[in-house]
Amino acid sequence: MAKSSPRKKRTQPEIPWSPRPEGSKDLVWRYPNNPILGRRAIPCAQAIYNSAVIPFEGRYVGVFRADHLNGMPNLHLGWSEDALSWKISNDPIKFTGGDAAYRSGYGYDPRVCRIGADYFITWCADYHGPTIGVAKTRDFRKFERLENAFLPNNRNGVLFPRRIGGKYAMLSRPSDGGHTPFGDIFYSESPDLCHWGVHRHVMSSGSLWWEGVKIGSGAVPIETDKGWLLLYHGVRSSCNGFVYSMGAALLDLEKPWIVRGRITGPILMPELDYETTGSVPNVVFPCATLHDEKDGRIAIYYGAADTHVALAFAWRDELVAEILKYPVGK
Numbered sequence: 001m002a003k004s005s006p007r008k009k010r011t012q013p014e015i016p017w018s019p020r021p022e023g024s025k026d027l028v029w030r031y032p033n034n035p036i037l038g039r040r041a042i043p044c045a046q047a048i049y050n051s052a053v054i055p056f057e058g059r060y061v062g063v064f065r066a067d068h069l070n071g072m073p074n075l076h077l078g079w080s081e082d083a084l085s086w087k088i089s090n091d092p093i094k095f096t097g098g099d100a101a102y103r104s105g106y107g108y109d110p111r112v113c114r115i116g117a118d119y120f121i122t123w124c125a126d127y128h129g130p131t132i133g134v135a136k137t138r139d140f141r142k143f144e145r146l147e148n149a150f151l152p153n154n155r156n157g158v159l160f161p162r163r164i165g166g167k168y169a170m171l172s173r174p175s176d177g178g179h180t181p182f183g184d185i186f187y188s189e190s191p192d193l194c195h196w197g198v199h200r201h202v203m204s205s206g207s208l209w210w211e212g213v214k215i216g217s218g219a220v221p222i223e224t225d226k227g228w229l230l231l232y233h234g235v236r237s238s239c240n241g242f243v244y245s246m247g248a249a250l251l252d253l254e255k256p257w258i259v260r261g262r263i264t265g266p267i268l269m270p271e272l273d274y275e276t277t278g279s280v281p282n283v284v285f286p287c288a289t290l291h292d293e294k295d296g297r298i299a300i301y302y303g304a305a306d307t308h309v310a311l312a313f314a315w316r317d318e319l320v321a322e323i324l325k326y327p328v329g330k
């Protein structure tokens, strides 16, 4: 067989970053040029938000939630050299394989997780109600649809980036078919990404106001020597509807249903115009991070007001140290 010529390996570009504004003591601060994507970013879409990005072969690739002009959310692929300016396909991702029944319907709130040589997309898929769709790719060209992970209704399925106790592991949030006035985070494991079980309760919506209604996992957890750093969304009810903010917790490395710590307040609340105004006002919805393992810088990608993709920054070790001031340890 003829050998293909070796492809030149591209160096992975630095993650986006801007330093904490002078004088600020915030644990998380925003990218000054936010939002990075928004309405009409591609011709078919009326809004792009709640999207996930990941480094891939010297570039960045993203799976974007694009709400089409007919109102239906779909998943679209995008590429970027700097993870800030994105070229997004106007056609939704086409999945192969899986049961034909799983291929239709809407798709929203994607997360992307690398496990070894495989990349997995998990998202909110339509199967007689919202549930967790799963697809696998190695090249971001072909996407193989796997079985849905759970029964409806479920949202916010987030994989861990390695097997735990030899099993694939996922966080999810059982819900209802509507806007869900409740919701806790659960842990499940699977030997093969098809059969899921050993379900464990992780965290409940808080007794505190800002997350009193429901919580849901946000970005793929970041492994640290103190535990899994989990950024999540917490929701409160106001006289004008739900308000989505961002929280942070630390889960045990080998038994992630054990919460080691959880900051009692939000680390980012809707505050600026692009977070408080849009298709759904007052939404900050984290879906992904880029992480520099060497120095611990984190770029957080979050949906803003169900309209834009925005970016915020934090230091991993500062977040972990802060979380450990609020030990839980059940």
Ligand code: BMA
Pocket (backbone or CB within 6 Å): 050, 108, 109, 179, 244, 280, 283, 285, 303, 306
């Ligand atoms: C949730 C999800 C998210 C959305 C949020 C606020 O239930 O549908 O996609 O960002 O509501 O509208």
